[in-house]
Amino acid sequence: MAHDRKPGEKVVFVGDSRVRLKTERLKQPDYSAYPGKSEAFIPNFLLKEWMVGVVVLVGILALVMSEPAPLGYPADPTNTAFIPMPDWYFLFLYQFLKYPYTSDHYVVFGTVLVPGLAFLGLMLVPFLDLSPERRFYRRPVTSALMIVTLLAMGYLTYTSWHHYKEELKEKNIIPEDVKREEELRAAKGAGKAAPSPSAGAAKKVAMVAPDDPGAAVFKKATCVACHGGELKGMPSSGIPALLGIGDTLSKDDILGIIKNGKGNMPAQYKDNIGKGLTDADIDKLANWLSMQKSK
Structure with a gap:
């Protein structure tokens, strides 16, 4: 500042000349070059x-x-034939947990350690791989890890789905969502309302003649092991209920099934004879089952 300032004289404050005034923002470098x-x-x-x-x-x-999402039937805890499967993006981990070194006593290794290391490595990649190269063959370590991971996930996903299909084929099981979709299509083609999974449960059919001699034979026969003492069966597992069976099958039809089998059920005649039943007992059993009608 000037000393001995005169009246009307302009005062100018001069900054430190060693500090340069920047009037433009720092531009990002053009990496295309x-x-x-x-x-x-x-x-x-x-x-x-x-x-x-x-x-x-x-x-x-x-x-x-x-x-629309495929829907199965309501959960049935008594259905032992149901094969649980995760969503497709977890199939590789589902298959991974089937191996002996990632299950049983080593389940923590398969559920916590390996996935944890994978996610940790993914998070650390930007800090560990500092190479400015964008071409994958110039970044061999990162590229190799990525390719190996993708191949492993693809193999485990395919193997898991293949095993699932083979298990369905071996046990002759139709997935619930497929079965229900077929029922919906059949109902739609016939011009009927979509069947409700709980509709059949709402209709109760009582056991007919529980004091008949055939009922006592039934409790000794092999039938009770699958169809149950109340004749309710396990429809979700493919074992039909015997309540109301007389509406569709006659006594002779039931005798034929006992002697020759039907569908997945093998013949039961020799097994029942081996348990001490006679032909007269089997005749009483068939007669009693033919009496089981819904009306």
Whole structure:
């Protein structure tokens, strides 16, 4: 500041000349001039990843809205034939947990340690792999880990689904969602209302003539092991109820099934004879079962 300032004289404050005044913002370097080089992770790369993620989520949402989810029957804890399966994106982990070194006493290894290391490694990749290269063959370690992981997940997913199909074929089981979809299509083709899974349970059929001699024979026969003492069977496991069986089968039909079997049920005649029943007892049994009618 000037000393002995005169009236009307302009005062000018001069800053430190060693400090340069920056009038422009720092520009991001143009990485297009450097082939194979990367770009700033934040915010450039991260913003692009977010945009791609939004497009993928919108596509998944459109698929979810266009096709209804397959629904099975209400949960039945007595259905021992049901094969539980996770969603497709967990099939690889489901198969992984079947192996002896990741199950039983080592289940913590398969459920916590291995997935934890995988997620931890994924989180640390931006901090460990600092190479500016974008070409995968110039980043052998990261690329090799990615390829091995994808191959392992693909193999485990395919193996899990293949084993599931083979198990269904071996046990002659139709998945509940497929069975229910077929019922809905059949009802729609016949112009009827969609069947309700609880409709059959609401209709109760009483046992006919529980004091008949045939009822006592039934308790000694092999039939009771599967169909139960109340004749309710296990429909969810493919074992039909015998309540109301007389509506569709006659005494001779039932005798034929006992002697020759039907569907997945083998012949029961020799087994019952081996348990001490006679032909007269089997005749009483068939006669009593033919009496089981819903009306």
